Amino acid sequence: MTQALCLGIEGSANKIGVGIVREDGEILANPRHTYITPPGQGFLPRETAVHHQEHVVSLVQQALKEAKVAPKNISCIAYTKGPGMGGPLVAGAIAARMLAQLWKVPIIAVNHCVGHIEMGRIVTGARDPVVLYVSGGNTQVIAYSEQRYRIFGETIDLAVGNCLDKFARVLNLSNDPSPGYNIEQLAKEGSQFIELPYVVKGMDVSFSGLLSFIEEKTKELLASKTATPADMCFSLQETIFAMLVEVTERAMAHCNTRDVLIVGGVGCNMRLQEMMQQMVEDRGGELYAIDERYCIDNGAMIAWPGLLAFKQGQFTPLEEATCTQRFRTDDVLVTWRD
Amino acid sequence: MSKDDLAKEGFLDPIISTASCQLLSQGAEARVWSGEFLGRPVILKQRFKKKYRHPVLDKHLNHSRLKQEVRSLLKARKLGIPTPVLYDVELEASTIYMERIAGCSVKELLKKGMSPADRHSLGRKIGQLLATMHDGSLVHGDLTTSNMLVRSDSQDLVMIDFGLSSISGLAEDKAVDLYVLERAFNSAHATSVDMYDAVLEAYKQHSRQWCPTLNKLADVRMRGRKRVMVG
């Protein structure tokens, strides 16, 4: 019997990606295109949506070609329903609805966060880890129980990636390939540790106080030449990652779990992975981390949970194939796990 | 754990060697041991070095949390909140000695199964206690069901684990404290959220400042829902 194939479209933020995944978890193609803004500037919804519209069709063609499959081999289309930015989400959803009607196949709406988690699980083979989901818009500590990915801890204000992006703008770092990547590189040259506000409440974290503090402090220390931009990046990473590792460990102690999976764009930061590795080792567990191909938003991470739902007979009626900017991880009923 | 291992982690062994104790739990920042001291059952809580943390940050956090835990244990008693009796503190070994409570955590009780009526009355007890604590400007910082113990003899509720606590009269801080507990119920005890309703109900009856705090709680919740989640 031939295996089912799912084509997934992701476009919730500044990347548009198309992935084709087979029933056994094999990723046949996963091209993407990133909308990169000039230094000091974030991406705006309208321009980003236009970028996605311009690239989505050629990415679909490229994916089919790389996967060496024809449209008639595709069993279903998955797309990101949310959370994310309205305009960019809609651009992806319209492309998905068009393909589903053109190819006469079912469509499946996927939660972006669940996409990250399921992608991480299939790529690493992690079975039932505590998940740290860290990206531009999300910071959550998640564990699975009774058909849902439950949020044990999260940020009570800014997301960690957002905090990094905003700080990169203070230093006027490049957005290519991403602000976080450039902070990570610069931090390697830092040596002086500047103490910053460290705010952990139970399993929750807060970054907004830290951000305003470091914005002021950086101006002051750079002007007086008592610290370098590298020192500031180093201190910022050491502080916020320590907070993330601490809340992850607290969730592990609470859930009695030994393994950790890191997903989301900030998850490819090697310093974060290294710190998490040290913590997990001390607890006799295993760290599962993935590289930028799968950590950063991509189409396969949407195609795979789409396929899992498809196999359970779950589709989204075409008229309900809409988008929502706010869509919580624990809103999704996970039918494919026990 | 051997003396050598402890030394490697930069610790002195506490006066009661942990070798003669039983490890109860390894949390995010401390190891908790159960032992005997002068014939009494004691708990040793030792904060250990975290290798993943920058040494300056690590030292600062361990030290300030140990001090905060001791201060708040005492402050809570003054407010009439049951907490374990503090026996001793050894700064050099980052260890606190305290009374061992004979009983179960609320988390364990829930796991064993409780009747709706029992859940309701225990929830009310928790709410009343939190109201007293907050009215006394003590914010716990890590309100979860594992940090509340119930004595097996008297059924008294005992609060523990004050390492993340702070002194604050701000409605915002108290609201975040409740929000942390709310989320603990939603995630770990999804089938017992009725107990959290009883917590809030009793909190409202007993806290003099329930109005600003619960209004703020609604704000904090909304912040979570309204946050844009891109990426």
Ligand SMILES: Nc1ncnc2c1ncn2[C@@H]1O[C@H](COP(=O)(O)OP(=O)(O)O)[C@@H](O)[C@H]1O
């Ligand atoms: N005084 C005590 N009496 C009995 N059990 C205790 C006491 N203190 C701590 N414990 C047990 O040890 C566990 C961890 O202690 P806690 O102070 O909460 O440390 P952590 O910061 O690691 O959570 C508690 O959940 C409880 O089961």
Ligand SMILES: [Mg+2]
């Ligand atoms: Mg505890």
